[in-house]
Structure formats: C-alpha cells, structure tokens
Amino acid sequence: MKTPTFDAQIETLEAAVEAADAQTRVALQSKVHALVCEMRRQGVEVPAHLSHIDCELTDEAVEAQFDNLPV
Template structure:
C-alpha cells in the first residue's frame, strides 16, 4: 500500500472517530492500530496525532474490559 493510501486510510478513520460513541471507537480501534503498524513497517512517518489517537483508543478498550468485571 502506498504512503498516500495509508495517510488517506488514517484520515478516514479519524473522521469516523470524531464524535463517535464508545461502541464505534472500540470497533475501530484495531483498524487504527493496523494502519499505524503498516506505516511503521513501510518506514512512513506516523503523525503524533495518530499515535495519540491510538493510545486513547487502546485506553478506552482496556477500560471497557474492566467495566464488565463483577465486583
């Protein structure tokens, strides 16, 4: 996949995530992580905003796992 396609895919994911509910954010988190991994594998610069977004989504996913644990 070309650099332009990777950036385009990342931008599309960012647009979908803007104002999205938690369920949508959790569903799209693996896609964001995969795009970042492909960027790194191809030696493409990963924008800091995308890294921050991925970190926030991963945090949301972890918190969601603990929300369902019985106390």
C-alpha cells in the same frame, strides 16, 4: 513522508473515530492500530496525532474490558 494511500486512510479513520460512540470507538481501535503498525513496517513516519489516537483508543479498549466485571 506519508503516502497518499496512508493519508486517505488516516483521514477516513480520524473522521470515523470522531463521529463514533464509545462502543464503536473500541471497535475502531484495531483498525487504527493496524494502520499504525503497517506504516511503521513500511518505514513511514506515523503522525503524532495518529499515535495519540491509537494510544487513546487502546486505553479505552482496555477500560471497556472491565466495565461489566463484578466488584
């Protein structure tokens, strides 16, 4: 069961991620991940779509670390 506070945070972050460019999405990853961790810590079920967004942004953040490495 989600709480109203988490619902509002989820909606806000989802809207921000959807509207963000690639660089901003990477910056939002830590906020999304922190929310997922806090929900789990409190025993609140994390919605599947939020877990998917967290995984997707984590993958993007890892890829961004390698964008400027010389080959």
